[in-house]
Amino acid sequence: MSAFRKISQAALAKTISAKKAGAKLVAPLQKSAPRNQAKIAARATGNASREGGRESARDGAREGIKRQVTSYDVAMQAGISQSAVSRCFKPGASVSPSMRALVMKVARELNYTPNAIARSLITRRSNLVAVLISNLTNLYYPEVLSELCQQFEKRGMRVLLFTLPHEADVDKMIAQVWEYQVDGVVAAARLSPQHVSEFERRQIPFVLYNRTLQDKAVNAVICDQIEGARILVSRLAAAGHKRFAIISGPTDSVVGQERTKGARERLAELGLAAPIVVEGNYDYHSGAAGLRDIVRRLGRAPDAIICGNDVMAIGCVDTARHELKLAVPEKLSVVGFDGVEPSRWLSYNLTTLRQPVQMMAQAAAEMLIGLIAKPDSPPEKRVFSAQFIEGGTSALG
Amino acid sequence: MSAFRKISQAALAKTISAKKAGAKLVAPLQKSAPRNQAKIAARATGNASREGGRESARDGAREGIKRQVTSYDVAMQAGISQSAVSRCFKPGASVSPSMRALVMKVARELNYTPNAIARSLITRRSNLVAVLISNLTNLYYPEVLSELCQQFEKRGMRVLLFTLPHEADVDKMIAQVWEYQVDGVVAAARLSPQHVSEFERRQIPFVLYNRTLQDKAVNAVICDQIEGARILVSRLAAAGHKRFAIISGPTDSVVGQERTKGARERLAELGLAAPIVVEGNYDYHSGAAGLRDIVRRLGRAPDAIICGNDVMAIGCVDTARHELKLAVPEKLSVVGFDGVEPSRWLSYNLTTLRQPVQMMAQAAAEMLIGLIAKPDSPPEKRVFSAQFIEGGTSALG
């Protein structure tokens, strides 16, 4: 160990003297000959290393610009080369135990942390994934985000969050995604096909969450909404419901459209009357307003209302019970989609289709990680089925 | 315009010939003389520029390693210098209109996007802020996160999300925060004072959300929980409630502890009996379990139960009404904290203290931005008051 230190110190001395020699011998035109060694020497002396009479940016540190601790500082202090320091922080590298111990000790003393930005620049891997989400207030998405985050963190990747409010300039937002050199993207947001093709053109691995494209094969994790909606209708119809109404999601929600479509299809197949459909916005208020609208237009309550998500169903149930004094499920059945936490609360105990959020998020993370490792894998869709929850807001016999 | 092009082309030609000359004249030992020019030339020819018989990493691109479009490519194509390209993407830079137009045109053609990673390395500003959140499933936090995200995006900063699940290794997680050279941190998570001092030691601007430190002045945005709890107790006591119980937040939640403390203090001041306190976990189930526990230990229901947050209050109300057949508010008053969206649903209409989340998040973002611009500002606390919502779960006379 002490022998080792001696050798290291010798190496350092060599480095410094080489620099000094270089500095003296170098001709004005060959400005940049010994560069990395100069870096070490500069840190060693703490002095400005003037080249062509110019002060380097680094030396500005003395004038108050906060400078972070770098691997050069650690190398200096330990009397070894900078590359040795770098190697010690790389998992599979070949470093002697004594070297590693020394470096780790000095690094701790100096409070050194490797700079991920610098690493990314050379490795071309940022270990960053962008997660695009339309609105976090949806109640369904925080769960997705949370799960995605955990999954990525477990795999050593960080999540760069992009929320896309309705008013926002999506193009500008997406541009930011490129700038940050993310390794991949999970998109759980309302994106136009153009935006999606942009991902392809840039060759950035991406996975769509709960949405696909009609005319293009893309990587996606989805839950079969049509199947779910059909199950819902089948069960309600089997229990004798005849007149249906739908409070749909907004038109720009693919998931919402599919839920409506599946319900309509199945109703037609069963020879039941086409449902009255009012558009909602996925929030509590839409559910309430939707119900009022339906009752007004129908002149009475339908047998069953299929809501585009749980929160609207909850709004619908509350309005029926507390405002219109319509007993649910005795006079009116209400069903939702998603299986969010509040749907299980005793006051509601909603009949709904639970999405396997955790599995889906896990699948999305896995898929993206795989795609990053093997970018040329053929597109894959992982389709999950929703689970029917027979709650207490529907008369299922 | 055409004259301009001619000049530019001339500049390029000069560059390339200079490179060729250099390559021929350079002695083996002076490997690194003309570097940037070599870069341009390498891109121009698409050929390997061997130095000392070694192939540079860049040339590996031809063998399938995806290489991104850089400012050099744009410079090449436009026949101008790379620095000119860089300047065109810097807001206040001095560039002629014709130059800017040309660069933008070529950049669009080549699909060029500046690399934020490289920029960060030299500017020492990543435009990244870390947001630390304990658990997103809390229902209260998604709102905070969403608001923070919007605020930062508005100011050109991106959010790097860190979720800290209970089991997670917080130290390792925090280490990641340093690696990514974030410009600042918003911490809305359970952090030990040691972790917070780590922020200080590293001189990273940070703002605590809804928590402070006892023995250290830190930047924080908080809501006065003690004041809120006192208001709640005062109102309930004024309406004749005598026997109180508390379903508290978990012991490691500062906010929860303060709510409990404020309530206890005020009860003591009013000469009322000390409340029975059971610990909850901020979830629906804790509220239900807490109520059962209280009733069992008391042998009857208390007059009022103060819950550490709305979700527990909701669990409490549901269990009272549907399981124990205890009329709320007739037989039992239940109050919560936060004012989350479900607290306003008709089935609950909770009496609660609403936190001005939006204002608080906005304040936190503002504060952090200010701190990043002026790191030596003295610590500041911005304290908001909660708003009392007189809902229907308490008999307030």
Next chain:
DNA sequence: TTGAAAGCGGTACCAA
């Protein structure tokens, strides 16, 4: 206004 060149803080290759 434009171009040349020196870094930012790492990684990875090579030679020893």
Next chain:
DNA sequence: TTGGTACCGCTTTCAA
């Protein structure tokens, strides 16, 4: 195993 060096792609002087 270790040290030396050339980059990664950008910003920022400085000189022209």
